[in-house]
Amino acid sequence: MLQTIRDHAQGVIAWIIVGLIIVTFALFGLSSYMSGSSQNYVASINGIEIVENDFRNELQNYQNRLQQAMGKNFRADMFNPQMIKQEVVNGLITQELLSQYLNDQKFYVAPGKLVAEIHAIDAFKDESGQFSKARYLELINRQGMSETFFEKQLARDVASQFVQSGISQTDFATDTEVQQFLRLSNQQRDIGYFTISKKAYQKKVRASTKQIEDYYNSHKDEFMNSEKLSVEYAELDLDKLAEGYELTDEVIQLHYDSHRQGYVSQPEQRKVRHILIKVDGNTDEQAALQKMLDVLKRLKKGETFNKLAKELSQDLGSAKQGGDLGFFGRGVMDKDFEKSAFNLQKDEVSKPVRSAFGYHLIKLEKINAEKVKTFSDVRDGIKKELQIQQAEQTFYELSEKLSNITYEHPGSLQPVVDELGLILQKTELFDRNGGKGLTAKQKIITAAFSDEVLSLGRNSDLIELSDSRLIVLRKLEHQQPSQKPLADVHKQIQGRLAEQVTREKVSEQLQKALQALQKGQSPKKLTKTIQGAKWIRAGLIYRTKKDGKSNNTTKLDPQIRRKAFALAKPQDDKPSWGKSGLANGDGVVIGLFKVNLSDKPQHNPQEQQRLAQSNGSALFGRLLEQQRLKADIQINLPKEDE
Numbered sequence: 001m002l003q004t005i006r007d008h009a010q011g012v013i014a015w016i017i018v019g020l021i022i023v024t025f026a027l028f029g030l031s032s033y034m035s036g037s038s039q040n041y042v043a044s045i046n047g048i049e050i051v052e053n054d055f056r057n058e059l060q061n062y063q064n065r066l067q068q069a070m071g072k073n074f075r076a077d078m079f080n081p082q083m084i085k086q087e088v089v090n091g092l093i094t095q096e097l098l099s100q101y102l103n104d105q106k107f108y109v110a111p112g113k114l115v116a117e118i119h120a121i122d123a124f125k126d127e128s129g130q131f132s133k134a135r136y137l138e139l140i141n142r143q144g145m146s147e148t149f150f151e152k153q154l155a156r157d158v159a160s161q162f163v164q165s166g167i168s169q170t171d172f173a174t175d176t177e178v179q180q181f182l183r184l185s186n187q188q189r190d191i192g193y194f195t196i197s198k199k200a201y202q203k204k205v206r207a208s209t210k211q212i213e214d215y216y217n218s219h220k221d222e223f224m225n226s227e228k229l230s231v232e233y234a235e236l237d238l239d240k241l242a243e244g245y246e247l248t249d250e251v252i253q254l255h256y257d258s259h260r261q262g263y264v265s266q267p268e269q270r271k272v273r274h275i276l277i278k279v280d281g282n283t284d285e286q287a288a289l290q291k292m293l294d295v296l297k298r299l300k301k302g303e304t305f306n307k308l309a310k311e312l313s314q315d316l317g318s319a320k321q322g323g324d325l326g327f328f329g330r331g332v333m334d335k336d337f338e339k340s341a342f343n344l345q346k347d348e349v350s351k352p353v354r355s356a357f358g359y360h361l362i363k364l365e366k367i368n369a370e371k372v373k374t375f376s377d378v379r380d381g382i383k384k385e386l387q388i389q390q391a392e393q394t395f396y397e398l399s400e401k402l403s404n405i406t407y408e409h410p411g412s413l414q415p416v417v418d419e420l421g422l423i424l425q426k427t428e429l430f431d432r433n434g435g436k437g438l439t440a441k442q443k444i445i446t447a448a449f450s451d452e453v454l455s456l457g458r459n460s461d462l463i464e465l466s467d468s469r470l471i472v473l474r475k476l477e478h479q480q481p482s483q484k485p486l487a488d489v490h491k492q493i494q495g496r497l498a499e500q501v502t503r504e505k506v507s508e509q510l511q512k513a514l515q516a517l518q519k520g521q522s523p524k525k526l527t528k529t530i531q532g533a534k535w536i537r538a539g540l541i542y543r544t545k546k547d548g549k550s551n552n553t554t555k556l557d558p559q560i561r562r563k564a565f566a567l568a569k570p571q572d573d574k575p576s577w578g579k580s581g582l583a584n585g586d587g588v589v590i591g592l593f594k595v596n597l598s599d600k601p602q603h604n605p606q607e608q609q610r611l612a613q614s615n616g617s618a619l620f621g622r623l624l625e626q627q628r629l630k631a632d633i634q635i636n637l638p639k640e641d642e
């Protein structure tokens with residue numbers, strides 16, 4: 001169901017439907033719904049709290065999106081956990097700030113506009129493409145939202161979009177700004193760079209036992225086993241329940257025969273030609289019919305249908321093709337036209353047929369027969385469908401009993417085993433970021449670490465993983481955060497210290513190289529005195545890639561290119577030098593020898609529009625920053641996250 005919504009929702013609507021459920025940072029407005037909660041909060045914005053549970057949900061969503069985006073290349077240790085958590089908190093704060101701004105400025109969406117937005121969502125439309133109130137309510141209720149809550153969030157989101165567009169589209173770019181922008185963006189710079197590889201220093205670095213111990217003792221909070229929990233659970237699964245219902249082939253065959261139309265893989269299609277005589281202001285009913293009867297007479301005398309269609313048909317779209325309309329199925333053409341076409345035999349010509357346009361003669365040329373899936377192709381699917389139909393009532397009865405039993409006996413799941421025959425299962429230990437399989441699901445993580453389960457030791461509420469899968473769980477084993485022994489992190493600390501010392505050595509050599517180059521020493525000669533050094537004379541480069549005009553630009557490390565265009569213009573024929581560290585730990589000293597400004601560029605409307613949009617986006621960003629500066633913001637991350 002979520003995939004259906006994701007596939008069909010568009011624009012601002014997608015942020016509401018998908019963003020509230022899956023996507024982290026759905027730009028705007030969740031926190032008014034979160035205020036007043038008794039849960040711990042991770043941030044307070046002018047007194048409105050973002051609760052810990054919602055923070056954790058957003059954090060999990062963010063991590064899931066990173067994993068989906070990177071696929072097999074994803075590794076959790078690639079990202080700094082604290083930076084990710086801070087980013088999540090900042091995103092939630094921005095959402096709330098914009099929501100409060102909308103309220104303060106009294107930006108509201110007219111009811112008619114809101115209705116139009118809802119009706120435009122494809123996910124809420126039925127098979128005929130019309131808005132379905134029943135489908136609308138079904139979808140939002142499945143996501144745990146009331147009609148009022150959904151419409152409130154949608155209205156806020158639409159208002160936010162209008163405000164953002166209104167602000168960002170009011171800015172502009174003058175011709176002078178555009179000319180200056182183009183001159184800068186098309187600028188070329190003649191550079192060379194002197195690199196120092198960290199690999200040349202890594203093997204020689206080894207921390208002592210005392211250094212490792214000192215680092216461990218001063219950074220103990222970085223070497224903690226996270227809080228972990230395992231649970232036992234009982235599961236009610238409609239699919240598994242359905243497998244217990246036996247069905248004979250005769251019952252399955254009977255269903256196939258009585259629902260044959262539902263297994264049509266390709267409906268019947270017909271290819272026809274037609275001749276149209278219009279009924280309009282120039283030709284009345286009787287005159288049009290008489291003309292068509294005259295056409296029939298000519299056909300009977302042996303003239304071809306194609307020739308007469310080209311000569312006489314008033315359907316300009318098909319007349320040149322001899323009246324050819326190609327293949328079509330039912331439900332496409334005028335009702336009477338279709339009825340006649342599907343009653344003809346191959347090569348038969350119809351009697352005059354009246355449609356909303358006038359009179360037609362129709363000739364059937366080809367038939368693509370209806371194709372139906374064979375019984376063997378759909379047997380297993382029908383069986384499962386019928387089994388589920390039979391099991392549904394039992395499933396709902398058992399789900400009600402499961403809810404009642406776990407509520408009446410909050411201290412144990414054994415009554416569920418005794419009364420319903422369900423099997424108790426166990427999970428491995430997992431932390432608040434989740435584990436594998438079942439424990440990777442956010443609903444399970446949230447329930448397991450809730451106060452009800454974790455602190456009070458009670459059964460969880462019924463957890464609906466899907467319409468056909470229910471789970472209730474309780475705490476099995478709980479491990480508090482604990483200090484990792486030094487032996488377990490010895491290699492990790494060794495690596496950190498080695499990296500730290502290596503970077504320091506590279507930095508020392510980098511400073512030495514910079515000073516020497518600034519004094520005029522030859523870069524090539526300098527490479528012989530500094531280990532791991534290399535000189536590359538790149539030549540002219542662009543600020544950005546220019547469709548292959550400069551291969552040097554494409555090959556450059558982005559950090560080198562950015563630093564090269566940040567250097568001051570050379571004076572008195574002396575290069576400008578600057579240093580920078582690269583992401584891989586190497587160091588680089590960049591020399592700028594010459595700056596080539598482009599000729600005065602021609603006026604470019606597209607660039608002017610792009611620059612205006614950029615100015616507008618920056619203006620909107622400054623508005624958000626002003627709201628943040630004026631706000632009373634308190635951040636209160638959970639203790640295990642600090």
